[in-house]
Amino acid sequence: MTADARPDDPHVPAEGALRDTLAWVLQSIEHPAAAAGDWIAYEVDPQRGTAAALLADAAVPLTRLQRARILYAGLRSDGETAEERAVGSRLAIACAAAAWLFHGARITNHDDAALLAAFRSVTADLTLEPTVREMVCSAERKLLRSGR
Amino acid sequence: MAASHDPPRRPDAAPDAAPAQHVPASDREAAVACWGAIYAYIRQAGRSDEQARDLTQGFIADVLLGRGLLAKLDERRGQFRTLLLSAVRNYLADAYRHDHAARRHPGHGRIVAAGNDSHDDGLVDRTTPAPEAAFNRAWVAALVREAAADLQAECLASGREAAWDIFDRRVLRPMLEGAEPPTYEALVARWGLHAPTQVSNTIVAMRRAFATHLVRRMGACSGDGARGQIRELLTLLEGRSP
Numbered sequence: 001m002t003a004d005a006r007p008d009d010p011h012v013p014a015e016g017a018l019r020d021t022l023a024w025v026l027q028s029i030e031h032p033a034a035a036a037g038d039w040i041a042y043e044v045d046p047q048r049g050t051a052a053a054l055l056a057d058a059a060v061p062l063t064r065l066q067r068a069r070i071l072y073a074g075l076r077s078d079g080e081t082a083e084e085r086a087v088g089s090r091l092a093i094a095c096a097a098a099a100w101l102f103h104g105a106r107i108t109n110h111d112d113a114a115l116l117a118a119f120r121s122v123t124a125d126l127t128l129e130p131t132v133r134e135m136v137c138s139a140e141r142k143l144l145r146s147g148r
Numbered sequence: 149m150a151a152s153h154d155p156p157r158r159p160d161a162a163p164d165a166a167p168a169q170h171v172p173a174s175d176r177e178a179a180v181a182c183w184g185a186i187y188a189y190i191r192q193a194g195r196s197d198e199q200a201r202d203l204t205q206g207f208i209a210d211v212l213l214g215r216g217l218l219a220k221l222d223e224r225r226g227q228f229r230t231l232l233l234s235a236v237r238n239y240l241a242d243a244y245r246h247d248h249a250a251r252r253h254p255g256h257g258r259i260v261a262a263g264n265d266s267h268d269d270g271l272v273d274r275t276t277p278a279p280e281a282a283f284n285r286a287w288v289a290a291l292v293r294e295a296a297a298d299l300q301a302e303c304l305a306s307g308r309e310a311a312w313d314i315f316d317r318r319v320l321r322p323m324l325e326g327a328e329p330p331t332y333e334a335l336v337a338r339w340g341l342h343a344p345t346q347v348s349n350t351i352v353a354m355r356r357a358f359a360t361h362l363v364r365r366m367g368a369c370s371g372d373g374a375r376g377q378i379r380e381l382l383t384l385l386e387g388r389s390p
Contacts, residue, residue: 012184012289013324019385021292021323026378028359036352043318043332043348074345080353 033083034127036075037091044068052129055094058102066107069095090125093118094132097139112147116140175218179208181294182232185286189236192282207239227377228367233283284384295362296320299354302361310339314347315354 027035037051044067048054054068072095075088097119099107110118119140123133186207191200211217217235218228296316303312314335321327332344341347363374 012188012286013292014326015285015385017324018285018288018292019382022288022378022382022385024355025359025362026375026382028356029363029374029378032356035355039352039355040348043351071345071348074343074349075352078345078349080356084352 033081033087034129036079036084037072037087040071040075040091041068043071051091051094052131055091055098056129056131056135060098060102062099062103062105062107065095065099065103069099069107090122090128091132093122094128094136097122097136101135101139101142112143116143119143175213175216178218178228178232179212181290182212182287183208184290185232185283186236188286189233189279189283190240192279193240203240203243206243207236211235211239229284229287233280236283237279278387281384281387284381288381288385291362291365292324294365295358298361298365299358302357310341311350311354314339314350315358318347318351319355320358 024035024039027038034051038049041051041054042049044064045054045060048057048060054060054064069092072088072092076085076092077088079085079088096106096108096110096115099105100115106115108115119136122128122136123140125133183204187200187204190203190207191197195203212235217231220231300312300316303309317327318329318335322329330338332347335341335347336344366374366377
């Protein structure tokens with residue numbers, strides 16, 4: 001290598017892209033399990049980009065929630081760490097809650113009792129974003145009302 | 149193309165397990181890694197493309213290689229980035245003084261006016277006028293490229309072509325180059341996978357592995373060190389003082 005060596009590709013990505021990259025690297029250090037949840041949300045809906053934004057927005061189409069539930073279920077089964085698998089499990093349930101709350105649709109085979117128990121396990125998990133827990137709480141109330 | 153049914157292996161180390169401080173292993177490695185940042189600073193300082201290239205080569209030959217800049221690195225004085233930025237700034241100031249002295253005393257007793265040294269041919273990015281901002285942006289871009297190259301090499305060496313390809317096509321290129329990402333269905337078909345969850349789990353694992361490599365490249369001694377450095381770079385990219 002000589003002093004006149006220079007990288008072949010002098011392309012410098014846009015500043016926003018570099019900031020985004022550093023931001024998700026930082027998130028993976030600070031909140032690794034939550035990061036996995038957000039990365040999957042980004043895969044499903046890049047505009048919203050986080051699990052909280054995806055799951056607490058009534059305007060998200062049902063098909064997107066169904067897609068997210070499948071991917072979160074995959075994280076639940078095959079996530080790298082126990083924390084990641086737990087987040088996958090919680091967020092898969094949260095997708096079912098959002099589908100029920102915002103679209104009146106059941107996207108799991110759970111009966112009411114199993115669904116209520118699942119919703120309650122999510123609302124009890126203080127590591128999840130408050131907006132997600134509040135949404136699931138609303139879904140839980142709606143399910144209770146519907147069973148009366 | 150060989151199909152792979154195996155999801156990528158998991159990264160061996162978390163970002164917090166980064167090794168002791170890593171700066172470029174040699175001045176020559178630093179020369180290659182830092183070319184873009186040095187050039188960006190000089191170019192944004194108002195030099196023409198040709199001048200900036202010449203000055204970048206001059207800095208690398210005279211300071212980085214000639215004076216062994218790495219040997220002067222002292223952790224108490226800050227990171228390599230700070231040291232390099234300071235050295236480039238000084239080098240450019242010296243070059244400016246040298247040029248002006250030459251113009252004031254061109255020989256044969258003639259006196260000429262010192263003109264504007266800003267050879268702006270319209271290519272200088274005036275939207276982010278500070279040379280430091282251009283330097284920092286190019287520095288981060290180089291870090292990202294190096295981390296990606298490390299991850300690619302690791303994947304290819306361990307038979308995880310599918311994992312690298314999925315991450316590169318679905319995450320890196322769209323994010324850094326604005327490329328259109330392939331659909332999950334296309335990636336599943338391309339690599340003979342069974343389910344879209346293999347793609348999403350691969351992406352999660354690869355993002356984490358990329359983060360590990362980027363932290364290593366930053367030379368962070370610990371998770372706290374990595375956090376601090378990334379926050380500082382984020383602040384610098386936003387144009388604020390850390």
